Amino acid sequence: MRRPSRWEMVCCLTLEWLALGVWVGGMLVLVGAVIPAVFNTFGGQDSGGVFLTRAFEGYNHLVIGAMAIMCAASCYRWWSGDPAVAVGRGEMTLLAGMMAIAGIIIAVLHPYAAALQAQAFAVEEEAARKTAFEALFRILMPVRSLYMVNLLLGVLLIGIKTKRSLSRDGVLQ
Secondary structure (H helix, E strand, O other), X not given: OOOOOHHHHHHHHHHHHHHHHHHHHHHHHHHHHHHHHHHHHOOOHHHHHHHHHHHHHHHXXXXXXXXXHHHHHHHHHHHHOOHXXXXXXXXXXXXXXXXXXXXXXXXXXXXXXXXXXXXXXXXXXXXXXXXXXHHHHHXXXXXXXXXXXXXXXXXXXXXXXXXXXXXXXXXXX
16 A cells, blocks of 8 residues: 655645634634624624525535545545554544534534524514514524534644644654
8 A cells, every 4th residue: 555645645634724724714704703794784684694594504515525625634644554644533533523513503403594584584474473583593592502512623623633733743742
């Protein structure tokens, strides 16, 4: 079996870090810039809500790509057998947890929340509209929480990968 060249491993690790940066950085941008801008700029709840739903759909598509890259890169590093880029149990556990949470959000919760949002916006009668929005907000609470958990897991994964890099280079002993 041929071992990957140094250049191939540099490309692999670069793509992996880039994917993790998109995952974590994308969520930070949404939470820190997009959401506040939407609520301070858009005139109504309906247009702002639709915009945010579309923004999170775009983020979810990026996360799917990031998951594919991180999985492929982890498998490639494992396949290489190189101890300098070994895939640790903690790293794999975090990545699996992040993927499971993202899968639940992307496949189940986000589509359900988008459907509830569309129903709430379609209702004309005030009491029914209020009930529809309450149902939407009940589902948005766990969705937001899962996004935040995934953000924290991503930051933790960055820490694990950084610590491994520093200890491998002899900086941390």
